[in-house]
Amino acid sequence: MVEQHAEPLYRISSTTGETQMATAVKIQQTDWTALRTIFGDRFSDSAAVRDHHGRAETFYPAMPPDAVVYPLNTEEVAAAVGFCNEQGIAVTPYGTGTSLEGNFLAARGGLCIDLSRMDQVLRVSADDLDCTVQAGVTRKQLNTELRDTGLFFPVDPGADASLGGMASTRASGTNAVRYGTMRQNVLGLTVVLADGQVIRTGGRARKSAAGYDLTGLFVGSEGTLGIITEVTLRLYGQPEAISAAVCEFETLRGAVNAVIQTIQIGLPVARIELLDPLQIRAINAYSRMNHRECPTLFLEFHGTPAGVAEQAESFGQVATENGGGNFHWATNTEDRTALWDARHKVHYANLALRPGCKAIATDVCVPISRLCDCIEETRRAIDDSGLTAPIVGHVGDGNFHVVLVFDPNSADETQRAKTLSEQIVAIALAMEGSCTGEHGIGIGKKAHLVTEHGPAVEVMRQIKRALDPAGIMNPAKVIDV
Amino acid sequence: MVEQHAEPLYRISSTTGETQMATAVKIQQTDWTALRTIFGDRFSDSAAVRDHHGRAETFYPAMPPDAVVYPLNTEEVAAAVGFCNEQGIAVTPYGTGTSLEGNFLAARGGLCIDLSRMDQVLRVSADDLDCTVQAGVTRKQLNTELRDTGLFFPVDPGADASLGGMASTRASGTNAVRYGTMRQNVLGLTVVLADGQVIRTGGRARKSAAGYDLTGLFVGSEGTLGIITEVTLRLYGQPEAISAAVCEFETLRGAVNAVIQTIQIGLPVARIELLDPLQIRAINAYSRMNHRECPTLFLEFHGTPAGVAEQAESFGQVATENGGGNFHWATNTEDRTALWDARHKVHYANLALRPGCKAIATDVCVPISRLCDCIEETRRAIDDSGLTAPIVGHVGDGNFHVVLVFDPNSADETQRAKTLSEQIVAIALAMEGSCTGEHGIGIGKKAHLVTEHGPAVEVMRQIKRALDPAGIMNPAKVIDV
Numbered sequence: 001m002v003e004q005h006a007e008p009l010y011r012i013s014s015t016t017g018e019t020q021m022a023t024a025v026k027i028q029q030t031d032w033t034a035l036r037t038i039f040g041d042r043f044s045d046s047a048a049v050r051d052h053h054g055r056a057e058t059f060y061p062a063m064p065p066d067a068v069v070y071p072l073n074t075e076e077v078a079a080a081v082g083f084c085n086e087q088g089i090a091v092t093p094y095g096t097g098t099s100l101e102g103n104f105l106a107a108r109g110g111l112c113i114d115l116s117r118m119d120q121v122l123r124v125s126a127d128d129l130d131c132t133v134q135a136g137v138t139r140k141q142l143n144t145e146l147r148d149t150g151l152f153f154p155v156d157p158g159a160d161a162s163l164g165g166m167a168s169t170r171a172s173g174t175n176a177v178r179y180g181t182m183r184q185n186v187l188g189l190t191v192v193l194a195d196g197q198v199i200r201t202g203g204r205a206r207k208s209a210a211g212y213d214l215t216g217l218f219v220g221s222e223g224t225l226g227i228i229t230e231v232t233l234r235l236y237g238q239p240e241a242i243s244a245a246v247c248e249f250e251t252l253r254g255a256v257n258a259v260i261q262t263i264q265i266g267l268p269v270a271r272i273e274l275l276d277p278l279q280i281r282a283i284n285a286y287s288r289m290n291h292r293e294c295p296t297l298f299l300e301f302h303g304t305p306a307g308v309a310e311q312a313e314s315f316g317q318v319a320t321e322n323g324g325g326n327f328h329w330a331t332n333t334e335d336r337t338a339l340w341d342a343r344h345k346v347h348y349a350n351l352a353l354r355p356g357c358k359a360i361a362t363d364v365c366v367p368i369s370r371l372c373d374c375i376e377e378t379r380r381a382i383d384d385s386g387l388t389a390p391i392v393g394h395v396g397d398g399n400f401h402v403v404l405v406f407d408p409n410s411a412d413e414t415q416r417a418k419t420l421s422e423q424i425v426a427i428a429l430a431m432e433g434s435c436t437g438e439h440g441i442g443i444g445k446k447a448h449l450v451t452e453h454g455p456a457v458e459v460m461r462q463i464k465r466a467l468d469p470a471g472i473m474n475p476a477k478v479i480d481v
Numbered sequence: 482m483v484e485q486h487a488e489p490l491y492r493i494s495s496t497t498g499e500t501q502m503a504t505a506v507k508i509q510q511t512d513w514t515a516l517r518t519i520f521g522d523r524f525s526d527s528a529a530v531r532d533h534h535g536r537a538e539t540f541y542p543a544m545p546p547d548a549v550v551y552p553l554n555t556e557e558v559a560a561a562v563g564f565c566n567e568q569g570i571a572v573t574p575y576g577t578g579t580s581l582e583g584n585f586l587a588a589r590g591g592l593c594i595d596l597s598r599m600d601q602v603l604r605v606s607a608d609d610l611d612c613t614v615q616a617g618v619t620r621k622q623l624n625t626e627l628r629d630t631g632l633f634f635p636v637d638p639g640a641d642a643s644l645g646g647m648a649s650t651r652a653s654g655t656n657a658v659r660y661g662t663m664r665q666n667v668l669g670l671t672v673v674l675a676d677g678q679v680i681r682t683g684g685r686a687r688k689s690a691a692g693y694d695l696t697g698l699f700v701g702s703e704g705t706l707g708i709i710t711e712v713t714l715r716l717y718g719q720p721e722a723i724s725a726a727v728c729e730f731e732t733l734r735g736a737v738n739a740v741i742q743t744i745q746i747g748l749p750v751a752r753i754e755l756l757d758p759l760q761i762r763a764i765n766a767y768s769r770m771n772h773r774e775c776p777t778l779f780l781e782f783h784g785t786p787a788g789v790a791e792q793a794e795s796f797g798q799v800a801t802e803n804g805g806g807n808f809h810w811a812t813n814t815e816d817r818t819a820l821w822d823a824r825h826k827v828h829y830a831n832l833a834l835r836p837g838c839k840a841i842a843t844d845v846c847v848p849i850s851r852l853c854d855c856i857e858e859t860r861r862a863i864d865d866s867g868l869t870a871p872i873v874g875h876v877g878d879g880n881f882h883v884v885l886v887f888d889p890n891s892a893d894e895t896q897r898a899k900t901l902s903e904q905i906v907a908i909a910l911a912m913e914g915s916c917t918g919e920h921g922i923g924i925g926k927k928a929h930l931v932t933e934h935g936p937a938v939e940v941m942r943q944i945k946r947a948l949d950p951a952g953i954m955n956p957a958k959v960i961d962v
Contacts, residue, residue, distance in 0.1 A: 199939075209651040209918060467940065
């Protein structure tokens with residue numbers, strides 16, 4: 001049976017700041033014999049393994065599964081899900097454990113399916129600019145394997161996440177402004193459904209009008225409708241020329257306005273990232289860099305040598321008009337890698353600002369014309385809160401992150417962090433934005449999803465009930481049924 | 482009550498070639514008083530109006546609705562659907578009636594909702610490169626209204642279709658290779674559900690990881706899950722420079738290989754269309770042009786003046802290596818407009834090849850590496866059939882069309898056309914392709930959808946049942962429940 005929990009699933013004590021699980025009413029012990037037989041030593045219910053799979057990098061309390069399996073292929077995932085379906089126990093997929101909204105926590109216990117050993121690149125077609133990978137292949141692993149083909153896969157969340165996990169959370173990253181998010185770059189999926197059946201969605205044709213877009217439905221469904229086991233991805237030719245730059249601004253408004261104008265004139269910038277002064281301080285310390293602590297854009301241009309030069313010149317004009325200057329160019333691979341590596345590690349850099357603290361890593365996305373207002377209002381709310389909270393983001397998409405670093409032992413700080421994170425979402429929603437540009441809903445943003453989408457959430461519930469009638473697929477995530 | 486039909490809904494007589502509707506068992510007459518009251522003279526059950534809404538441009542037999550309403554806004558659509566839900570009668574949305582797979586035919590009678598009077602552009606944001614339109618706004622109307630903003634909307638099926646209809650069928654067109662299809666260009670929707678409720682999906686943020694991608698689900702669902710009443714669309718800045726070209730090839734293989742190599746080297750061509758010699762003959766006659774009757778590519782490059790020149794030079798090299806030459810450039814607006822106008826009218830040009838004939842307009846899409854094999858095998862099948870069937874297509878996406886022109890009074894020709902259209906799909910599916918790149922499933926390709934997607938079609942059925950339990954929304958389209 002599905003374990004019965006009283007809601008709320010977790011709460012942060014208002015007096016001690018400690019996080020506590022609501023008491024589970026366990027109806028019966030699961031007999032794991034069938035899974036032990038199939039998976040052998042790739043099944044574990046040891047405390048250490050369960051604990052490892054029940055901890056997030058952000059502020060969520062531990063929610064360990066009752067057992068973990070490590071399948072090697074789709075058939076084994078199907079067998080595991082089939083078992084859970086028969087037993088009526090919850091099943092939660094696990095990639096690299098780097099998602100930020102508790103997306104993989106075992107909120108109802110049950111079985112965790114760790115896909116990290118499904119790490120095979122199954123097929124690369126350089127001619128068709130596509131590939132198919134098992135869900136556990138990470139983005140860096142794929143790009144390493146692609147290195148000699150002249151191709152690359154652009155979607156790059158901060159962590160070296162698994163591509164199955166990235167599909168599940170509709171991840172994006174620094175390149176999305178040019179190359180799109182997982183929504184645009186997943187061509188097809190293999191999915192294990194709640195009853196253990198296997199389907200293939202989409203396909204290898206670049207476009208299709210054949211039936212409902214199930215690929216799009218499963219991308220971003222966070223394992224609540226099925227478990228993604230294989231992903232067919234678009235690839236891109238490595239650009240002939242790449243040039244990266246750091247551009248300093250006197251004011252946040254100047255930096256953001258430069259971004260807005262860059263997008264509005266249609267400059268095909270590959271990356272355009274904003275870091276506020278506190279974020280610069282954090283990466284200077286963590287990644288041993290020496291950037292001036294001011295509102296800063298990290299940029300990258302892709303194209304032909306002439307095209308890159310043309311783009312850089314156009315951007316230079318926009319930047320100058322908005323008080324930007326003191327360009328630092330990084331044209332060699334080593335400097336570029338160091339720059340983006342520092343950018344990708346901001347989450348850890350921010351945690352290092354206050355050792356021992358926890359973080360709420362929230363992200364919102366607004367129409368680009370509202371970006372300046374949204375960031376300024378957010379900055380004021382942060383200042384009013386007195387919290388340590390750098391702003392960093394994929395501003396070319398209107399998307400930015402705030403990492404709220406707080407002391408979990410201080411009830412007051414914890415409460416202020418929670419209040420501030422709610423405020424940040426409310427500011428973005430009031431500007432026709434989304435409560436999450438790329439982290440997903442997970443456990444933490446279910447109420448915001450309802451605020452953002454209203455009656456449409458009931459349609460999501462209908463789909464959830466239709467595809468997962470017993471409610472075993474990553475329960476308590478995205479929507480409450 | 483929903484009218485009960487014996488399957489098949491229609492059949493082409495094997496002896497006479499005539500198409501016949503299966504007999505409808507009408508359980509009760511609908512009392513339309515409520516709709517007459519709401520819609521006044523925007524309600525009609527006259528034979529002429531019903532007949533007009535029951536006829537397709539392709540070979541499908543007439544399937545008239547029992548009545549037609551012309552709403553002006555979402556609320557009126559909701560009222561009409563709510564009425565149909567209470568009465569248990571079928572409801573079919575109608576845009577411009579230009580879709581090619583019988584997508585809007587009233588296969589179960591009932592109410593047709595003609596959205597053509599919902600023709601308001603509700604909002605254009607030049608700053609955010611987006612707009613919101615009512616579903617009945619056509620693509621040409623939108624671009625006319627955008628003319629002074631410096632923006633344009635790129636998706637361009639042959640017909641001047643409505644944007645709601647284009648979203649419903651996941652339409653694309655000549656620009657998709659550069660700008661994507663409706664899948665990539667719809668940011669959000671207003672949808673009337675089967676029970677008459679109204680939801681809004683997606684939003685104005687450029688990306689979002691908030692919940693299931695309902696926008697993607699409704700785009701391409703052909704009115705079977707709900708009726709799209711408003712569409713929020715991405716817009717693009719009009720390119721600084723545009724250059725179009727016609728390039729002749731000695732062989733079909735040479736032309737197709739030039740396309741494949743163009744895509745593989747990552748040239749950001751805006752349009753790249755293949756026309757076979759028969760297609761050239763048809764447009765020469767219909768649009769009064771004088772192209773040589775040989776395998777031909779129509780191309781267009783968008784960008785900065787320098788970028789367009791660079792692209793054209795790169796393409797020229799690829800073309801020359803594949804036996805292409807004799808470029809005709811069209812850099813002024815008038816020549817370009819004439820070129821693409823002729824391309825957009827191929828359907829009518831092909832029908833004019835044999836006056837009085839009907840057409841099956843099929844389209845398939847394959848991975849680009851298989852395009853040459855697929856087109857050659859298709860050409861052989863056409864030649865073996867002895868039918869008149871030009872090939873034309875958006876080959877940069879691996880997508881092409883075959884228009885099978887046949888005499889409906891010849892049972893033999895009709896049968897050969899049906900057999901050939903099945904063969905063409907089978908050839909594409911065997912090459913990991915899709916049975917339709919852009920026309921949709923409608924009535925005609927339901928069996929092919931099952932062949933292409935197998936068990937995934939059962940998931941589509943579960944979604945259909947969940948969102949439209951009474952089966953009133955555009956019944957008998959896409960999937961049989």
